Amino acid sequence: MEHVTSRDGTQIAYQRLGEGPPVVIVGGAMSDHTGGLPLAEALSPHLTAVVVDRRARGESGDRTPGIAGTVEREVEDLAALVEAVGGRATLVGASSGAVLCLAAAAHDLPVDRLVLFEPPFATEQFPPVAPPDMPEQLAALVTQGRDGDAVELFLTRAVGLPAEMVAGMRQSEEWPAMMPLAPSTVYDAALTRRYPRAEAFSSLLTPALVLHGEGTWPLLAASAAALAAALPNAELRAIAGGDHRLDVPTAAAAILDVAGVD
Incomplete structure (x- = not known):
């Protein structure tokens, strides 16, 4: 594992595989970098695939715990990581990691494109389930x-x-x-409280591919559709898989397609 220092001094751990334009894979809740390794391995013959332990996970620390500034600290973590792997990158986010990737792009990180798998946004059909506090x-x-x-x-x-x-x-x-x-x-x-609905990103112009599994939970399919409708420059695709699990072969194929890799 390599490490990069975030703005507050926290060490963020990451691993890179392959060579080519960088793609940073950002996992969701209750996961560390190992969850992204199968996808990284599938992408590595064509791209530099980077998997990361988000703050307070795995080998990454958290020098500034607390509620205030949580989203900003994680965005700063990604900013340091993108700089370390080449200065620009495609961000691939799963679940809450997809929301973090959107937040990073909205904070003007140098993001070429976004690939967003089943972000957990609330919709009219499926309102928020978590209490505000x-x-x-x-x-x-x-x-x-x-x-x-x-x-x-x-x-x-x-x-x-x-x-x-x-x-x-x-x-x-x-x-x-x-x-x-x-x-x-x-x-x-804190991330999903800050951005409960997809409409929060309706002014984000970064090209985006929004993915959901064909057999996923209805609320996540609805969330993906809402995000694709809200973003000005987005494409929605259904890929193989279900139960909020990323199907690596079809996800890798979609990512290589939008990256222009034959």
Whole structure:
């Protein structure tokens, strides 16, 4: 892993594969850079694919925790990363990572194009599920050392998973591995609170490809459609996959297509 220093002194960890124009892959909630590795490997024969541990995840730190300025700090992280890998890049974001990529472009980062997979925007059909003070609730639990409760709260009240499903997850062997990601939930909750609906980006002119899986949850298909309609320079495509899982072969093919790679 390589590291770049963000504006507040936080070290942000990343890994790059391949050679060519840079593409930065930004993951969603409850994930680190490893979630983007299959897509990066698929892109690496043609592009420099960069996967990143967002702030408070994996090998990346967080020298300035707290609610105020959360979105700006993550945008500054991406600004430092884009500068480190060539000065301009295509941003590929999944779920809340797609919202962060939109925020980065809206803050005038040097972004050539956006590829956005199933950002979780609210729509008229599917209103917000998280309470307005979700970031504060999560931050309080993390401060108290109640990481498991923070993850459970995020999954039930922000993501919208059934309580019985999350209760079962707490008994699984995979649950302890999720605990180090608890502080990162504050960032995801703050990001989606700042940008609850796609219309927040209606003046963003950056070329964008908006993707959703053919079998994904209806609310995420509706969100993708709303974003494509709101952006002035966007294309909407349905690709293989479902349940909010990125189908790597069809996603890679779509990214190479918009990047002009044969």
